[in-house]
Amino acid sequence: MNISIVGAGIAGLAAAIALRRAGHNVEIYEKSQFKNEIGAAILLTPNGNRILRKWGFDFERARPVDFGQFRFVHGESLKVVIHEDFSGVESRFGDRMCAYHRVDLHTGLRDLAEREREGWAPPAKIKLGAEVVGVDAEKGELTLSDGIRVEKDLVVLADGCHCPFLLDITGENTPSVKIGKSVYRWLAPFDKVKEHPVAKQLWENQPAGFCSFFNDNGIFMVTYPCRNSELLNCAVFHDTRPDERDKDDWNANTTHEKVLEALEGFSDAVRNIPLTTPHMKAYTVTQRPPSTRIHKGKVLAIGDTVHHMLPTHAQGGVAALEDAAALEVLFDSSRFAPTSPPSPSTLEARLKLYTTLRLPRSATMQILSSTNPRFTMANLATKNEEIRKFYQGDLIDWPLGCTSWSEPIREFIYGYDVFSEAEKAMEFRERDDGKVPDGVLKWFGEVDEKWTRSEYAGLA
Ligand SMILES: Cc1cc2nc3c(=O)[nH]c(=O)nc-3n(C[C@H](O)[C@H](O)[C@H](O)COP(=O)(O)OP(=O)(O)OC[C@H]3O[C@@H](n4cnc5c(N)ncnc54)[C@H](O)[C@@H]3O)c2cc1C
Known part of the structure; x- marks a missing residue:
């Protein structure tokens, strides 16, 4: 497919990498000139670093710092x-929990998106200073601020939390x-x-x-x-x-x-x-509250565009990486045979499958992140009802005294392997009519039974 991506933040660059790996030609439209990259850090938990590792990310060049603890002083x-020991996190979840300077993470992602790689589709073309001012979802057409129109097989909207096109895509008024x-x-x-x-x-x-x-x-x-x-x-x-x-x-x-x-x-x-x-x-x-619809016509919204959340669990950027990894599996060009680009009905079915896979997870993270504006987890117990509107799988009986970094939360969030969940979703699609029964996907990996009971006394 020929694919437009709007925005070259974490979500847009990650989607470009994933879609190249899936065999597609990608063009990114980014309104800035990248001269003001953010001077701040970002933590990636194992469920995010696992994705970077699979893509061959250059960790040495990015110089992240591994986390061994959380201290609340x-x-x-x-x-x-409060003290949380993270020393077992890497061995438990099979990957690092580490913090990057945002510029270093961005540079590493951009390198993967733009550099020639064996077995990947051609490098993504990144157009800087290219502001998108209009999106026609049915045609898959973007209008740029200089009046130029670009029509592609698929548009990935990754323009962040201020996206002006979201209402048209979701049909829901959910402003930040x-x-x-x-x-x-x-x-x-x-x-x-x-x-x-x-x-x-x-x-x-x-x-x-x-x-x-x-x-x-x-x-x-x-x-x-x-x-x-x-x-x-x-x-x-x-x-x-x-x-x-x-x-x-x-x-x-x-x-x-x-x-x-x-x-x-x-x-x-x-x-x-x-x-x-x-x-x-x-x-x-x-x-922003979760949307219930994240695609329309030939347009799919990912990253902060669709699941802008508070930073309480360090999952906004990680969720953007997960979105991209899901695209890699679900939009693998070899799985569109016999027709590539896919027919409109195949594209629609694949976008629906993407929504089935990703929306419960990203909506749950949005709801968890809104637990309490003081950034503690005190209101956690009240959240399950809200989460149930989106997610039908295992839920933790949120333990009293649990913080964003406690073991049950880590189990719940970091154990999720988006690649294997996306594979499961594809297996169902390929086996029958594409409908994935409720509860088949373990959105959060294996949730240990001990966290689904209220006996955890850890920090109470
Ligand atoms: C204080 C704070 C701490 C955080 N800490 C963490 C953390 O530790 N771990 C974590 O995983 N997440 C964290 N997050 C969340 C994370 O930063 C975001 O989820 C992530 O950066 C979102 O990336 P994005 O690509 O979706 O959006 P953005 O980074 O907003 O990128 C959007 C891009 O689109 C471009 N754009 C916008 N409009 C247009 C247009 N019309 N045309 C063309 N281009 C356009 C923008 O210039 C930008 O480059 C934190 C957030 C905050 C606020």
Whole structure:
């Protein structure tokens, strides 16, 4: 097939890699010039890194930092109140849990999308400065801002959470809404942070990972290292100030004064961290409820376009990789025989199968991520009813005291192997009329019976 992809973020680049591997010609339309790539980090859990490994991603060049722990630390006393040990995660799930500088991840994905590879379709063509202003779903046609129209066999919409075309695709009005929280963010030189004698003690001889500080007024500061531990990624979640309401892109500037005001009462070791770097950024956090329809005509929406979620479980980018991996299996050109490109009815059937495979999983992650705007998991127990609207498989009896990083949650999320689930979906399609019976796909891998009972006392 000839395929257009709108957007070259994680979802768009990953889809280009996957669809090349599936034998298709891909063209990406990206409105930016990539000059303002985001100076921030991103954690990929094993269910995401498993996909990168299969694609031959160059981990060495990307220099991610493996996570060994999560520490939830009182910002004033620096007492560790919750500790999660991640040391067994890689052996349990067969892949890494590691954080990347976003630019390094993006560079690695772009390399895979654009470089000649044996056995893959030709390199993706990425058109920068190409803003898409119109989408005709029935024709598979894009209109660019300079008036040029491009018609292809399939359009993958990966233009992120502000997508103006979603209503036309889904028929549902599900705009992103502000949750009342904003974030101050920056990357600090980690060596400089550790020049503070108390900060040095906090990180010296410790496994890498989250060190998150909180106070009793709802301020929550997440930190973790990236790029060979040269940089410390920092994000301070706080109640949105009136002047921050419209800062919904990632690159709005803010001041050290505002950051220090939010961190009032925190230990000097924490308050010193923003002072190690000159630039502070701010943005306002948004989320969206799940859509029930994600394709129309020749258009399929993936990534944040369709499942924009809060960052509580580090699954937004990972879900975009999973979407792409599902495309690789379901749209494998050799499985479209005898006709390639597929007939309209075959394409429609494959898009429906994609929805059956991916929507329950991505909607569940959206719902879980919205558990509580204070980024704890306190309201988890109330979520199953909402999740049931999308997902009929095994569900955990969410244990009391469970955090986003506790073992039951890890089992639930990281055990999912999108490649094998997509293969199962294809087996059903090839065996009968394409209908996958409810509960056949184990959306979350093997859920151990012990997590479906309420006996887990871990952190209660
Ligand atoms: C604070 C925070 C922390 C996070 N942490 C994690 C984490 O640790 N792990 C994780 O997995 N996820 C995390 N996420 C989520 C993750 O960042 C997103 O899910 C992911 O980046 C979405 O990628 P995307 O490609 O779908 O969208 P985007 O990154 O938004 O990419 C969309 C692309 O489309 C382009 N575009 C937009 N409109 C047009 C148009 N009309 N024409 C052409 N091009 C267009 C844009 O320029 C952009 O390049 C976090 C999110 C936040 C906010």
